[in-house]
Amino acid sequence: MGEDGAVTSASQRPDGTTPVTRLIATDLDGTLLRDDKSVSDRTVAALAAAEEAGIEVFFVTGRPARWMDVVSDHVHGHGLAICANGAAVVDLHAGREFVQVRALPRSAARSVVEALREAAPGTSFAVEMTTGINYEPAYPPFFKDPGATVATAEKLLREDTDGSAAPVLKLLAHHAELAPDEFLELARSAAGAYASITRSSPTALLEISGHGVSKASTLALCCAERGISPDEVVAFGDMPNDVEMLSWAGTSYAMGNAHPAVIAAASGRTTANNEDGVAVVIERIVAEHLAGRQQGQI
Numbered sequence: 001m002g003e004d005g006a007v008t009s010a011s012q013r014p015d016g017t018t019p020v021t022r023l024i025a026t027d028l029d030g031t032l033l034r035d036d037k038s039v040s041d042r043t044v045a046a047l048a049a050a051e052e053a054g055i056e057v058f059f060v061t062g063r064p065a066r067w068m069d070v071v072s073d074h075v076h077g078h079g080l081a082i083c084a085n086g087a088a089v090v091d092l093h094a095g096r097e098f099v100q101v102r103a104l105p106r107s108a109a110r111s112v113v114e115a116l117r118e119a120a121p122g123t124s125f126a127v128e129m130t131t132g133i134n135y136e137p138a139y140p141p142f143f144k145d146p147g148a149t150v151a152t153a154e155k156l157l158r159e160d161t162d163g164s165a166a167p168v169l170k171l172l173a174h175h176a177e178l179a180p181d182e183f184l185e186l187a188r189s190a191a192g193a194y195a196s197i198t199r200s201s202p203t204a205l206l207e208i209s210g211h212g213v214s215k216a217s218t219l220a221l222c223c224a225e226r227g228i229s230p231d232e233v234v235a236f237g238d239m240p241n242d243v244e245m246l247s248w249a250g251t252s253y254a255m256g257n258a259h260p261a262v263i264a265a266a267s268g269r270t271t272a273n274n275e276d277g278v279a280v281v282i283e284r285i286v287a288e289h290l291a292g293r294q295q296g297q298i
Contacts, residue, residue: 007253007268007269007270007271007277007280007281007284019231019232019250019251020232020289020292021055021232021233021234021251021285021289022055022056022226022228022232022233023055023056023057023058023223023226023228023232023233023234024050024055024056024057024058024233024234024235024236024282024285025057025058025060025082025215025219025233025234025235025236025245025249026057026058026059026060026235026236026237026278027060027061027062027215027236027237027238027239027241027242027245028059028061028063028070028071029061029062029063029200029238030200030238030239030255030257030258030273031236031237031238031242031255031273031277031278032059032071032236032273032278033070033071033273034273034274035273035274037070038070039070039071039074040276040279042276042279043276043278043279044074045279046276046278046279046282046283046286047074047076047282048074048076049282049283049286050282050285050286051076051077053286053289053290054289055285055286055289056077056078056226056228057075057076057077058080058081058082058219058222059071059075059081059082060081060082060086060215060218060219060235060245061081061082061083061085062083062084062085062200062207062241063083063084064083064084064088064128064133064169065081065083065084065088065090065096065098066096066132068081068083068090068092068096071092072092072096075092075093079091079092079093079094080092080099080222082215082218082219082222083169084128084169084170084209085170085196085198085200085207085209085213085214085215085241086102086209086213086214086215086216086217086218086219087101087102087103087104087169087170087209087210087213087218088100088101088102088130088169089218089222098130100218100221101130101167101169102209102210102213102218103167103168103169103210104168104169104170104171104195104208104209104210104213105168105210106157106158106159106165106168107159108194108195108210108211109127109153109157109168109171109194109195109208110153110154110157111191111194112171112173112187112191112194112195112197112208113125113153113154113157113171115190115191115194116173116187116190116191118190119186119187119189119190119191120175120178120183120186120187120190122175122176122177123173123174123175124136124138124139124140124173124174124175125139125153125156125171125172125173125174126139126171126172126174127153127156127157127168127170127171127172128168128169128170128171128172129166129167129168129169130166130167130169131166132145132147132148133145133148134148134149134150134151134156135148135150135156135172136150136151136152136153136156137150139172139174140174140176142205153171157171169209170207170208170209171195171207171208172205172206172207172208173187173205173206173208174203174204174205174206175204176204177204178204179204180199180201180202180203180204180205182204183199183204183206184197184198184199184206184240187206187208191208194211195208195209195210195211196208196209196210196211196212196213196214197209198214198240198241198243199239199240199241200239200240200241200242207241214241214244214245215241215242215244215245216244216245216247216248217244219233219235219245219248219249220248229250230248230249230250231250232250233248233249233250233251234249234250234251234252234253234281234285235248235249235251235252235253236252236253236255236270236277236278236281237252237253237254237255237258237262237266238254238255238257238258238259238262238273239258239259239262240259240261240262242262242265243261243262243265246262246265246266246267247265251267251268252265252266252267252268253266253267253268253269253270253277253278253281254266254268254269254270255269255270255271255272255273255277255278256269256270256271256272256273256275256277257272257273257274268281
């Protein structure tokens with residue numbers, strides 16, 4: 001896609017007016033962040049301008065809280081971020097403190113492991129908890145944690161008799177041979193009754209959360225607490241784990257580099273992440289917001 005000229009318009013109400021934006025929800029990797037995981041100067045300025053205009057910004061990501069340093073300096077106002085695909089709301093102003101946790105029950109996680117071992121032999125697992133990540137010996141060395149426990153998923157997911165086990169945020173499942181979308185479809189068919197299953201990696205790596213837990217459902221809870229309706233939300237994303245959020249938001253944009261399912265779910269398109277596609281749209285939103293305020297419409 002080209003630069004500004006390729007951005008499609010936002011959704012409008014039946015009367016032809018554009019809803020007032022009160023909250024911007026954006027994914028990080030492949031969306032707000034460039035491929036080198038940086039936040040461009042243009043994007044930093046756009047985020048600050050949105051906050052200055054009174055528009056709340058929420059980072060909504062599959063990342064765990066411990067990987068949020070890349071954007072922690074750019075969270076204004078509320079300081080909150082939605083992490084782990086909706087499993088946690090984190091206060092980045094308070095050292096990544098967990099404000100809300102929507103855990104994956106260990107019994108459900110064990111059922112998913114059993115179903116995927118049968119449906120997709122060769123699957124390896126990792127378990128993301130509030131205390132960090134643990135994984136099986138065969139799990140690929142994406143971001144190995146020297147402090148992690150290495151054991152079978154069945155052992156990692158055992159219930160403690162005293163109930164003190166750390167909450168499970170996500171179960172991760174990797175397959176070395178299946179295509180990413182093929183693995184996702186297979187897993188949803190085999191284990192979708194136990195949990196919510198999605199993906200955001202270019203590899204066959206699935207992210208498995210509690211039933212009904214998604215970026216969309218947690219964002220909806222945060223918006224409800226603020227009296228913000230879906231029509232007042234603009235969302236951005238690029239991968240299947242963003243689909244529900246983009247479908248829920250009144251206005252949504254697929255990045256120029258987005259997965260086909262994301263393009264189908266979004267109401268508009270913007271430029272790619274490396275072309276500051278989120279900033280392009282935010283700049284327009286802020287300009288419209290300020291113009292409306294001057295005209296007494298906001």
